[in-house]
Amino acid sequence: MKIGVLHPVSGALSYSGQQGRLGATxxxxxxxxxxxxxxxxxxxxxxxxxxxxxxxxxxxxxxxxMNAAGVCAVVGGYAxxxxxxxxxxxxxxxxxxxxxxxxxxSIVTRGLKNTFRFGPGFGVIAKTxxxxxxxxxDQAGKxxxxxxxxxxxxxxxxxxxxxxxxQLPDRGFQVLETIPHxxxxxxxxxxVLKIKAQNPDIIIPANYYNEYVLLARTLQQQRxxxxxxxxxxxxxxxxxxxxxxxxxxxxxxxxxxxxFDPKNPKxxxxxxxxxxxxxxxxxxxxxxxxxxxxxxxxxERAASTxxxxxxxxxxxxxxxxxxxxxxxxxxxxxxxxxxxxxxxQVLDNDIQVILxxxxxxxxxVFPMPPA
Numbered sequence: 001m002k003i004g005v006l007h008p009v010s011g012a013l014s015y016s017g018q019q020g021r022l023g024a025t026x027x028x029x030x031x032x033x034x035x036x037x038x039x040x041x042x043x044x045x046x047x048x049x050x051x052x053x054x055x056x057x058x059x060x061x062x063x064x065x066m067n068a069a070g071v072c073a074v075v076g077g078y079a080x081x082x083x084x085x086x087x088x089x090x091x092x093x094x095x096x097x098x099x100x101x102x103x104x105x106s107i108v109t110r111g112l113k114n115t116f117r118f119g120p121g122f123g124v125i126a127k128t129x130x131x132x133x134x135x136x137x138d139q140a141g142k143x144x145x146x147x148x149x150x151x152x153x154x155x156x157x158x159x160x161x162x163x164x165x166x167q168l169p170d171r172g173f174q175v176l177e178t179i180p181h182x183x184x185x186x187x188x189x190x191x192v193l194k195i196k197a198q199n200p201d202i203i204i205p206a207n208y209y210n211e212y213v214l215l216a217r218t219l220q221q222q223r224x225x226x227x228x229x230x231x232x233x234x235x236x237x238x239x240x241x242x243x244x245x246x247x248x249x250x251x252x253x254x255x256x257x258x259x260f261d262p263k264n265p266k267x268x269x270x271x272x273x274x275x276x277x278x279x280x281x282x283x284x285x286x287x288x289x290x291x292x293x294x295x296x297x298x299x300e301r302a303a304s305t306x307x308x309x310x311x312x313x314x315x316x317x318x319x320x321x322x323x324x325x326x327x328x329x330x331x332x333x334x335x336x337x338x339x340x341x342x343x344x345q346v347l348d349n350d351i352q353v354i355l356x357x358x359x360x361x362x363x364x365v366f367p368m369p370p371a
Contacts, residue, residue, distance in 0.1 A: 004066035004074035011054025023288030056085035129256035
């Protein structure tokens with residue numbers, strides 16, 4: 001059976017897209033090696049790989065091709081803007097679509113019956129991030145009072161900045177300034193000069209991988225050292241690639257993001273396999289791996305390649321083969337209610353879970369020690 005695997009594997013988001021494709025195809029290989037979809041006589045999954053080219057239009061064009069080729073479902077999308085557009089296109093054909101990452105909540109609040117998001121959205125992530133920021137600050141004696149937000153200006157970053165601006169003051173933090181930027185962005189000197197002039201206690205970045213790394217490196221080069229860099233969905237903050245390539249810029253950065261369960265043997269075994277391939281174990285990998293397992297579980301229960309039956313099977317999913325620190329899978333209006341982010345921090349050139357306590361592998365270090 002054909003399954004569409006859609007990611008931005010060229011353009012500004014290509015690294016994340018390639019990582020997502022890696023996770024999805026590793027899962028397909030594992031499913032096929034374990035006997036395929038047994039309820040369909042051991043049918044093997046035949047992936048149709050699509051490149052969204054880092055644009056919504058590119059994603060739409062690929063969904064059109066996938067529909068014409070007769071895929072029975074699509075997994076992926078990665079960026080919120082691509083997911084918003086591609087799921088809408090898929091809905092015209094009643095084509096089941098499992099969103100891997102896209103966090104804008106309007107992806108699942110538009111009433112599209114074909115759309116299922118496995119991971120948490122903005123609302124849940126922002127709420128968790130702010131609750132955990134308050135906890136970390138309180139435990140340290142409330143040293144942080146002021147914040148600056150730096151965000152990319154598409155649906156992802158702009159939506160998150162709006163939420164943070166609305167909620168941070170109620171949590172006791174003053175937002176000094178919110179600075180948007182385009183993707184791609186070639187330099188952050190002017191942004192960092194603004195940060196330096198206002199000297200916030202906390203910097204909150206919300207951007208994709210390349211821009212995140214450039215911002216963090218520029219902060220380091222300009223010797224800007226706030227009490228904390230606290231990311232919400234930081235594009236590089238929870239990335240082993242960033243930590244390995246720029247360890248000094250990454251030190252002590254905290255993030256509220258998608259992450260694997262560090263106490264789950266299956267998650268650790270997949271981590272080893274990915275690293276043995278010479279790749280980094282990023283959230284795009286294990287989220288897409290998980291989404292493909294979720295879809296395979298639905299195919300088993302649907303016992304059919306009929307799109308309507310697959311949609312019904314996804315809607316009633318109780319998938320439990322988690323690599324993520326998730327509760328039981330339960331979709332309400334297309335959103336997995338069991339999905340939850342965690343807080344991580346870069347400590348000793350590694351990434352540790354610091355919250356919630358039941359998944360934690362270290363305690364937070366805050367404020368950042370002097371350089």
